[in-house]
Amino acid sequence: MTSPSQMLQVAATPPFARQVPHTVKSPNGDRIDEYYWLRDDDPKTKRPEVIQYLEAENAYTDAKLAPLAGLQKQLVAEMRARIKEDDSTPPVYDRGWWYWREFKAGDEYPRLMRQRGNAERMDAKAKPELLLDQPALAKGQAYYRVGATAVSPNGQLLAWTEDTTGRRIHTLRFKNLATGQIYPDAVPGTLEGMAWANDNRTVFYILQDPVTLQSGPVYRHVLGTDAKSDVKVYEEADKTLFVGVDRTASGKYVVIGVRGTETAETLVVPADKPATPVKVLLKRRDKVRHSADHLNGRWVIRTNENALNFKLVSAPENAADVRSLWRTLVPARDQATLEGFALTTRGIAVEERVNADTRVRLLGQAAGKALDLPAGTVVALGEHRDPAAAHLRYTVTSMVQPTATYDLHLKSGKPVLRKLREVPGYDAKLYATERLWAPSRDGKRIPVTVAWRKDKAQANGQAPLLVVGYGSYGYSYDPNFSSNRPSLMDRGFVIAIAHVRGGAELGEGWYADGRMMNKKNSFNDFVDATQALLKAGWGAPDKVFANGGSAGGLLMGAVANQAPQLYKGMVLDVPFVDVVTTMLDESIPLTANEWQQWGDPREKPAYDYMLSYSPYDNIEAKAYPAMLVTTGLWDSQVQYYEPAKYVARMRARRTDSNPLLLATNMKAGHGGASGRFEILNEIAREYVFLLDLAGAAK
Incomplete structure (x- = not known):
């Protein structure tokens, strides 16, 4: 029988996965993947040898961090x-009700609440109503998330979607808000969103593709x-x-909005006649993206047609696709990106980005001057459900300032602080906090x-420095x-x-210059920014760390291959690191949707370019930074x-002896643990990893 001390000794030994050569075929060349056997696509269970390996890695991580x-x-x-346990979101108005979410002390999940009122304020005499008791619904679930x-x-029924696996496979459910009855109707295998028709009986939803888990019919x-x-x-x-x-x-x-990286189409169904066949409102055009909303007998359209950073136009209700009838509301501008808009009965609010910062304006009203x-x-449009609301919601925050939620009174122009x-x-x-500008190599x-x-750090070249980044999808x-x-x-830490x-902080050109055949600019920028920070004294050269998740994990993996000597340690959260193999396989969720983000490796130029930076394919026999890598067993976005x-x-090829840890959440997906307190254990694990490397683990 193995003693506890022997078990600890085994856990303290890094697990080395067995190598089983597997040929990954493609029209542009074959590659050998010796760890392909770790893949198991079963949506409910995984092979014993896979679980055994992941559990061995978890045990090793636990032992190293013990x-x-x-x-x-x-x-x-x-x-x-620092979390106010009995907290709530600021109520938002919608058709005679004010809605909010509230946490009670100790709860991992919020309750959805509402109270009667008018567009100006709640009715103080009305009683709050409990609409959805998430703590009760989550009881007994290893994972629970409302989509x-x-x-x-008519305010009498609630539809919601819930995920109980972490794989973003939702079930659509319904509740009678007058009686509290949860209906037996349940539609499994849906995406998160849904839309009611005006008969208060019909709901439109999207069935997931059973293989890719993306948009189906x-x-x-x-x-x-x-x-x-x-x-x-x-x-x-x-x-x-x-x-x-x-x-x-x-x-x-x-x-019904259809969208891609380089096109879009909008179709509509009259909400009063939900059985009416769909009608195309705005046809798809190559290289043209748009979104549309309707109020006061007209369509308002955000589009990049002849407008790199988007413009806002209005169109007649029955001729939205007739460009000659469009009226420009916000013109295209080189230095400002139109990121979103909200329609109200008193004007149109727009969210814009200038020099990497966001701002909010209300068109045609002095009260809507951009906030200086x-x-x-970060100044952003807040939740805005009812165009007849008396207020326009916006939020203000920064890296050091907790979020302040304001309501701008649309008639008086006076802002009201709803919640700090x-x-x-x-x-x-x-x-x-401060904004710096780092020179890139190009x-x-x-x-x-x-x-x-x-009082703990300054730009004197002594502080531990954590650099984080993302740089994909125009986010x-x-x-x-x-x-x-x-x-x-x-x-x-700084x-x-x-x-x-690859992000869009400096407009759509900034995004385009970091995707497809320009993707390496993202990696170069991160390295160049890190070097500029060191030159400015914002970190000690021997205490530089990096962190990124998902596509930001791709950024980390590519940077680790490019400039490993620059970083003492890295945290890669649910990282997208096997770019070419994943993009060759259409059965993997997101693959086909993302060919226009990374490129289609069935085409030779794209294959060669992606292969030249794919983190997994470029691991070499050299020294790498210490690494903590995280994943979720049921992740549908970046498979475990x-x-x-x-x-x-990495463990088989690297030449260093720096810590290399893999932590797999065996009960969750892409976002980690679902509870607001549960997730803290995962964050704290990353922090102790960094603090220990920085010599600050006190």
Whole structure:
């Protein structure tokens, strides 16, 4: 029988995965993948040898971090102490009700609430109503997440989607809000979103593709009928595109939005006549993206047609696709990107980005002047459900300032602070943030946002430096506040966000210059930004760390191959690291949808370019930084076997003895643990890993 000391000794030995040569075929060349056997696509279980290997890696990670268990526990306590346990979101108005989510002390999940009122305020005499009790629904579940909720137009019914595996496979469910009855209707295998028709009986939803878990056909379900009799409304033939459903601001239409990296199409169904065949509102055009909403008898359209950074136009209700009838509301501009808009009965609010910062304006009203705030501050449109609401919601935050939620009174133009996020024990005056501009090797200026605690760090070349980044899909990595980061800054860390190409911080050109055959710019920018930070004194050369997740994990893996000597340690969260093999396999979720992000490796130039940077394919016999790699067994976005194979090959090939750890959440998917406190254990594990390497594990 194995003794506890023997078990600990085994766990302290790094597991080496067996090598089984497997040929990955492609039209442009074959490659050998010796760890391909770690792949198991079964959606409910995995082969014993796969589980055994992942559990061995987990045991090794636990053993290596065991001396830091006390600090990890301390960090969890610190981060939990900064969470106001009995908290709620600021109520938002929608058709006679104010809706919010509230947590009670100790709860991992919120309750969905509402209270009657008018557009100005809640009715103080009305009683709050519990709509969805997530803590009760999550009881007994290893994982629980509500995808989306939607109240029927008459306010009497609730539809919601829930995921109980972490694989983003949802079930659509319904509740009678007057009686509290949960209907037997249940539609499994759906995407998150749904849209009610005006009959308060019909709901439009999207069935998932059973293999790729992406957009399948749009169906409509009539409450009280068997889901097997649901009618197919629309099916997109091009599987590289995503499909979504929504209601217009006017409530007059259900919108089916088809979108891709380089095209879009909008179809509609009259919400009063849900059985009406779909009608194309805006046809798809190559290289043209758009989104549309409807109010006051007109369509308002955000489009990049002849407008790289998007423009806003209005169009007649029955001739939305007739360009000659379009009226420009916000013109195309080189220095400002139109990122979104919201329709109200008193005007149109727009969210724009200039020099990597966002701002909000209300068109045609002096009250909507862009707010003049310091660089590095994020001003964004908030939740806005009812165009007849008396207020326009927006939020203000930064890396060191907890989120403030404001309502701009649309008639008076006066802003009202609805809520300043309470962060117990946190004093914003102790911290500072600054925007820097780092020179790239090809002459660009890379925006970098830096945050630190003023009495613990300064630009003197002595501080441990953590550089984080993403740089993909045109998603901007905004410098939002996190109540967890003070645990690093309080111990002397400087934290920097490198806004590398591939994001859209400097417009759509910044995005285009970091995708497809320009993807290496993202990696070069991250390295160049790190070097600029060191030159400016923002970190000690021997205490530089990096972190990125998902596509940001691809960034980390490529940077580790390119400039391993620059970083002492890296954290790769659910990293996309096996680029070529994944993009060759259409059965893997997201593959076909993302050929226009990375390239199609069935084509020789794309294959060669992707192969030249794919982190897994470029691991060499050389020294690498210390690494902590995380994944979720049920991840549907980056399959668990990518990080697992990456660690296995890295362990076999590298020449250093730096820590190399793999942590697999055996019960979750891409986002890790689902509870607000559960996730803190995973964050604290990453922090102790970094603090130990920095010599700050006290």
